[in-house]
Amino acid sequence: xxxxxxxxxxxxxxxxxxxxxxxxxxxxxxxxxxxxxxxxxxxxxxxxxxxxxxxxxxxxxxxxxxxxxxxxxxxxxxxxxxxxxxxxxxxxxxxxxxxxxxxxxxxxxxxxxxxxxxxxxxxxxxxxxxxxxxxxxxxxxxxxxxxxxxxxxxxxxxxxxxxxxxxxxxxxxxxxxxxxxxxxxxxxxxxxxxxxxxxxxxxxxxxxxxxxxxxxxxxxxxxxxxxxxxxxxxxxxxxxxxxxxxxxxxxxxxxxxxxxxxxxxxxxxxxxxxxxxxxxxxxxxxxx
Ligand code: FAD
Numbered sequence: 001x002x003x004x005x006x007x008x009x010x011x012x013x014x015x016x017x018x019x020x021x022x023x024x025x026x027x028x029x030x031x032x033x034x035x036x037x038x039x040x041x042x043x044x045x046x047x048x049x050x051x052x053x054x055x056x057x058x059x060x061x062x063x064x065x066x067x068x069x070x071x072x073x074x075x076x077x078x079x080x081x082x083x084x085x086x087x088x089x090x091x092x093x094x095x096x097x098x099x100x101x102x103x104x105x106x107x108x109x110x111x112x113x114x115x116x117x118x119x120x121x122x123x124x125x126x127x128x129x130x131x132x133x134x135x136x137x138x139x140x141x142x143x144x145x146x147x148x149x150x151x152x153x154x155x156x157x158x159x160x161x162x163x164x165x166x167x168x169x170x171x172x173x174x175x176x177x178x179x180x181x182x183x184x185x186x187x188x189x190x191x192x193x194x195x196x197x198x199x200x201x202x203x204x205x206x207x208x209x210x211x212x213x214x215x216x217x218x219x220x221x222x223x224x225x226x227x228x229x230x231x232x233x234x235x236x237x238x239x240x241x242x243x244x245x246x247x248x249x250x251x252x253x254x255x256x257x258x259x260x261x262x263x264x265x266x267x268x269x270x271x272x273x274x275x276x277x278x279x280x281x282x283x284x285x286x287x288x
Contacts, residue, residue, distance in 0.1 A: 001073050002141035003102045004173040006043050007201040013266035014287045015075070015176075015203060016278050019048040020058035029273070030062065034070050036275030040288045046075035046104060046176070046268070052082060052111045060091065064098035075143060076100055079108025080123035085132060088122075096139060104143045104176060105129045105167070127166045134171035144172035146202060148180045148189040152223045157189075161196050168200050175200060176268045179207035179218065181251075182227045183258050190264075203266030204259050208277050209248040212238040249280050256285040 007013055016037055021027055037045060047063045049055060059076060066074040076095060080088060095103075107126040123129050130142055144167040147160055154160035164175065175198075180186050186204055193202070207222075209215055212234045219226065226234075230251060237244035256267055267287060271278045282288035 001101065003044055003073065003075060003143060004141050004201075006073070007174055007265060010043060012260055012264065012287065013043045013201070013203060014282060015044045015046060015266065015268045016042045016271045017046045017048065017268060018062075018271055018273050020050070020055045020062045022050075023054065023058060027062075031065075033271070033273050033275045034066055034072070037271070037278060038070050038072055040275075040279055040282050042072065042278075042282075043266075044073040044075050044102065046077060049077040049079050049106070049108070051079075051109060053079065053108075056091070060094055060098070063095065063100055067099055073102070074100065075102040075104055077104045077106060078129070079106045080121070080126065080129040080132075081108040081110060082121050083123060084120065085122045088129070088132065089136070092133065092136070092140070101139070102141045102143065103133065104145070105133065105172065106145055125163070127163065127170055130167050130170040130172050141174075142172050143174045143176055144168065145178065146175040146189070146193070147178045148186045149178070149224060151178075157192070161189075161193055161198070164193065165196055165198050168198050173200055174266075175202040176266075177202060177205040178224065179205045179222050179270060180224050181207075181209075181230050181255070182225055183255055183262075185225065186259070186264075187262060201265035203268040204264050205268050205270060206252055206255060206259075206281075207270045208252040208272075208281060209234065210245040210272070210274070210277060211241055211248075212244050245277075249277065249284070252281050253284045256281065256287065260286070 047059050049059045063074045063076040066072050105126050150157040150160045233247045
């Protein structure tokens with residue numbers, strides 16, 4: 001099923017994100033995660049694409065397995081930086097044969113040991129990937145990434161939203177947001193993108209902070225602002241993982257309850273492959 005149809009038919013679309021095993025690592029753990037996620041019936045499950053395409057085969061195989069073995073609608077992440085058109089076309093034909101209908105079209109980030117000038121990429125931005133796929137086929141429903149606090153490289157939030165509009169006009173039919181911890185910033189972002197004429201549905205990206213030590217990595221990746229109440233929770237439970245997880249779940253649940261009250265079109269949970277977190281959060285917040 002195309003994810004755009006799910007948004008059309010559901011009030012609050014609930015999705016979960018997982019990552020595939022590293023190349024050569026066992027798949028058992030992630031398959032258990034998928035089985036457990038199935039019990040809470042997410043509307044779709046997205047599978048990340050390792051930086052620089054390092055998990056390409058794992059991402060493709062897992063996405064196909066989620067659809068054909070577990071009967072859950074999958075969304076495959078696909079990045080285009082450092083990639084040739086022929087490689088993208090080969091991937092599209094592989095996933096088409098596997099029955100995949102949905103792709104999150106992303107630029108990706110350059111690995112630390114490469115530089116933009118030396119690689120022979122056919123794509124500069126996610127927009128190029130969306131346009132390339134759409135110029136070939138209408139078989140896939142394409143999602144794109146949005147950044148409530150602006151993408152870290154963007155000159156301004158307004159410029160970044162203009163680029164989001166470009167992606168949506170080229171064929172991006174829904175948006176999944178970067179993680180944020182302050183709902184007010186998300187509401188302001190939604191107002192701005194609607195003012196600028198972007199009409200496609202937007203899912204709010206929610207990251208449960210279940211370990212204090214992970215937070216700095218999350219912030220480094222997302223550049224999300226930390227509200228004072230979350231900072232004090234993290235300081236309080238820095239050395240107590242059990243209490244940190246409880247408090248992190250509570251924080252995420254409150255965020256989601258408020259988002260639902262405000263009528264958001266979707267909640268996208270970064271599960272970090274922890275189905276137990278997704279189960280608790282979806283049940284406590286009334287999503288499931
Ligand atoms: P783009 O939309 O291309 O934007 C990148 C930057 O370029 C922005 O600053 C934008 O404003 C600017 N820009 C865009 N178009 C133009 C233009 N025409 N002219 C000038 N500037 C322009 N990464 C992975 O490697 N694997 C994943 O699985 C993955 N999943 C993600 C899931 C979500 C929900 C999100 C929010 C991000 C994910 N990322 C993933 C990270 C993403 O790849 C990075 O944030 C990357 O830096 C930007 O990707 P993008 O698709 O948003 O790029």
